Amino acid sequence: MDNDHITNKSRLKKDLDPEEMLRVIFDYAAKIANERVLENVLMLMADMGREMIVSDRCTVWLLDSSKNELWSKVAHGLDEIRIPKSAGLVGYAVTHDKAVFIDDAYTNEQYKTYLLNGALATDQQTGYRTKALMVIPFRNSQGDIIGAYQAINKLTECEQFSDKDMEYLTLASSYAGKSLESALLTNEIEETQKEIIFTMGEIGESRSKETGNHVKRVAEYSYLLALGLDLGNEEAELLKIASPMHDIGKVAIPDSVLNKPGKLTDEEFKIMQQHTLIGYNLLKKSKRHILKTAAIVAYEHHEKWNGRGYPRGIKGEDIHIYGRITAIADVFDALGSERVYKKAWELDRILQLIQEERGEHFDPKIVDVFFQQLPAILRVREQYADAASEEPADIQ
Template structure:
């Protein structure tokens, strides 16, 4: 490895002497400076060296001043400094060492001694560099793993989402819109960035329990009987079951939402009939956005409401079905919400793929080919 060694001395023959010591080492590149100012300027221009051999008595700026000025730089990016000086008095030696000189050699010096001290110091520097670069490698490794972790958590949502898609007619778009609305409202009520993102990622799983509802109930075009409605309500606790038994914060939150997004502020919701602030805030947010989006979307059993009518309903249900604070936050951001609704509109009311096969809309062979 090539090493840049500065020699700072106002006497050219002194520099030549040091140069002579390393003439046979192709890895040592000697740079020269006639005084402290010249040295600092050259370092500023060419970057930090691997080592400095520093005279103390120099014109313009002396060695003590150089040591003072390099202190901060060397704390961050260490390189050794060997003082090579004709000053042999106690005070000079102590001053230089106290200012951070790593070594103090007096002139006249043994060529071989200087050589050995320089190589020892470069070895120390190498160790420092090795540790530092190991730290860098580890840090980027850690960052990569953290990104992978976030990505892997999202994979859970995506897989569960894709699994649900096969069960009812809600396409991914309803889920996308809910995530956007929820993120907006979370921000609006003062959640920090991380909390809002968690809400965004957890909310798409609120209806995952529908995977467990029988087709006869889930896909029924007409009005449900009382018993069928009881079964539909189960999707909250089935969702809670599917998302239970975890220590991942994202899934904890998703479970809370699945369980609580049909509770009502006035206590008449399900499955537990919780009331007011006993309902988790996450569920109170999702319920408003879920109702808004469901009302304004086509469903097997009903046509979409106009947006204005849905907004009236939400206002009317303030403090009944919905937490008043969340309703207020919803209306503070209602322009953005309507924008999302329009930008991410359903392409068409899509039937579950298996229903399409049963109905003959698509052949099995075509499907196999398409997904091959």
């Protein structure tokens, strides 16, 4: 077997028997039913198809009608890729509503033009050797094509896909269409939630003459700190989405207090402190995970590690980790921004204060992570810097 061949004897496998096929289908059906993240659903779909027909690679493509493109975020061995809707073999299958079955990509004449623009061009770039190919479009419940399965290289001794493989992948495609339709709807709902949350956060800040970039920066800082604390990508992303709502309660604070250029009186400061409780009460009844997280952030981001914060004066690890993270993200950004009552601090002065407040205002562990993540934090600060023409900000 020459070096260009994709398979070798150590990699050869056997087709699944009926019992193994049922196990694969039921196992993946259960996993897919419990998965909410679109990218994870796509990966599970790809894995299911690959195992069912014993292929080397399986890619699930989705049609992005708004951009007239096909995209895949989980092609095995590849990062996200996007192609024009009509490009390559998968583009042909989708635009012509036709399943494609090829024994050898390098000798096939019928689809030569599409192969040269697709699989064979990719082979030249990567050194991979494409031989057998199958592409099967799939539909949503209205019958519209929303994507396609693409399988590459059979890993059995014959190295060619069979009619039975086509039948199995068609079955997987039918299931994929219905499942991905549901996942896409869930994804759209969650993206809408994110947009609403971010917009509401901007509204809260705009009343205190803060710029929208403040909530962007606090969100990104919180994300970096959560990653540095090993909370995991999913939880870090959750905090990033929720943290823009930290000051949403300011919508109910009078302008005379919110935008006072001088120092607040004791009575005014008590009014200002109410924004944490107001924000919490606005959000706490939601059953949505994102809004429940936002409620925690709104409630606890002014608590202090030493117990001298507000509104409840709780301390240490009694403060939720989300509140402790957002606290340092918010203070770092506030000190570096212009306010109606102060000029922006120099970076060295800010960093000195954060170090001094380790174990006082801030969780010592989070301060340590803050300094570890400082290069990335400063890149975010520069990326989302306020334009000089924007209004000065106000945070209490």
